[in-house]
Amino acid sequence: MxxxxxxxxxxxxxxxxxxxxxxxxxxxxxxxxxxxxxxxxxxxxxxxxxxxxxxxxxxxxxxxxxxxxxxxxxxxxxxxxxxxxVGLFRHDRPPQAAQFASNIGQIRRVALADGSTVTLDTDSVLRVAFTASERRLYLSRGRARFDVAHDAARPFVVMAGNGSVTARGTIFDVAVAGDRVKVILLRGVIEVRDGPSAADTSQPTMVRLSPGQQIAFGAAEPLVVPQPAAATDAQWPTGMLNFDRTRLADAIAQANRYSTVRISLADPALGDVRITGAYHTGDAAGLAQGIADSLGLHAAKTPEGDVVISALAPVPAT
Structure with a gap:
């Protein structure tokens, strides 16, 4: 007994x-x-x-x-x-299901039951459903870095948008924005698959990435050839935003994901100005002021607490 x-x-x-x-x-x-x-x-x-x-x-x-x-x-x-x-009555354990989320402005690190770790970027949602035969996760919003513990018997599959990423022991990023998904491989090898569109009943397309490569896809478009990833794209878990000749409109869109204080442009034409630099995500007003100073622009707070970047007023002739 x-x-x-x-x-x-x-x-x-x-x-x-x-x-x-x-x-x-x-x-x-x-x-x-x-x-x-x-x-x-x-x-x-x-x-x-x-x-x-x-x-x-x-x-x-x-x-x-x-x-x-x-x-x-x-x-x-x-x-x-x-x-x-083990033994005659062996069966798969019930799924180990859990959901993790990060708040706006938060970068959260989560340890998973298999020894893997996930770093959630700001405003992200991840669902985990492990079984004895597969480690499956669902990223429905935001961005996450997956540092995968090796397990040859249980593939590690991240579902995002209309596709999936499969790995067994590697490090990679997955970002979901609307119906678009972006995948960056930092170490190891991963397989990226997209599901067939409504008009296409063929098997999903598969692309294998090597370290330093990225690929992006949408709901109704096939996978394309992987492209080199920018070095700055891998630095987001540090809490810094790194821009290298990035359009100002794109830089502001990234900054706004980390704060309830919104940065906007008084003139949409300023959005095409290019910016290079590193900025901390925790201070939206300071970030806006730093951007304005580096580009010779003006940053002003609104009564609601947001920040508007505009061109400097011309100095009147004397």
């Missing part, structure tokens, strides 16, 4: 199994109740420590005692075979 001091059972493994899932504890509790009903536990050291009533008369007949003992051993054997999912 599992409770008997002479039991040839790994007690630590049993306790890990029982505490791993409330359903395990409930199943074992039902088994205990069955034993109690049969008065078998009362005849063991565990039963005596539980102060269970002894029903010696019931077990005075040797054949009954052996019959109940055999039945109890069978129950324990079934439980033992299920510990760790």
């Amino acid at each position: 599992i409770h008997d001091p002479d039991a040839a059972v790994d007690r630590a493994a049993f306790e890990r199994w029982r505490t791993a899932d409330p359903r395990h504890a409930a199943a074992y509790a039902r088994a205990e109740r069955a034993w109690d009903s049969a008065a078998f536990l009362a005849q063991t050291s565990f039963g005596r420590t539980r102060a269970l009533p002894e029903r010696r008369r019931f077990f005075e007949r040797t054949e009954l005692r052996y019959a109940f003992a055999a039945a109890a051993v069978l129950v324990v054997a079934i439980l033992g075979l299920s510990i760790g999912g």
Whole structure:
């Protein structure tokens, strides 16, 4: 028996199994109740420590005692075979499902049950659904960096937009913006697949990326040839925004993802101005002022607390 001091059972493994899932504890509790009903536990050291009533008369007949003992051993054997999912009754463990999200302005690091880590960029949502045969995740919004623990038996699959990214031990970024997905590989090898469009019933396209490459796709467009990724694209987990001749409109769009303070341009034509520099994401007003100073523009707060960047007013002639 599992409770008997002479039991040839790994007690630590049993306790890990029982505490791993409330359903395990409930199943074992039902088994205990069955034993109690049969008065078998009362005849063991565990039963005596539980102060269970002894029903010696019931077990005075040797054949009954052996019959109940055999039945109890069978129950324990079934439980033992299920510990760790080995033996004749091996089955996939139920999915380990969880959802993680980051707030606006927050960069959040999450440790997963398989040893992998995920870094969530600002305003991101990720759902995790692990099984014994696959590690599947769903990125519905934002951006995430996946540092994948190697597991040859369980592929690591990130679903995003209309496609997926498959890896086994590597580091890569996935970003979702509307119906578009961007993937950047930092280390290892990954396979990017896009699903067939409504008008195309062929198999999904697959592209394999090498370190330093990126690829982007949308809901109704096929995968294209991977392109080199900019070095600045990999630095977002540091909390810095790095721009290298980036359009001002694009730089402001990135900055606005990290703050409830909105930066805008008084003249849309300023959006095509190019900017180079590194800015901290935690201070929108300071970032706007830094951008304005580097480009010779003017940054002013609105009554609502937002910031508007405009061209400097011409100095009147004297």
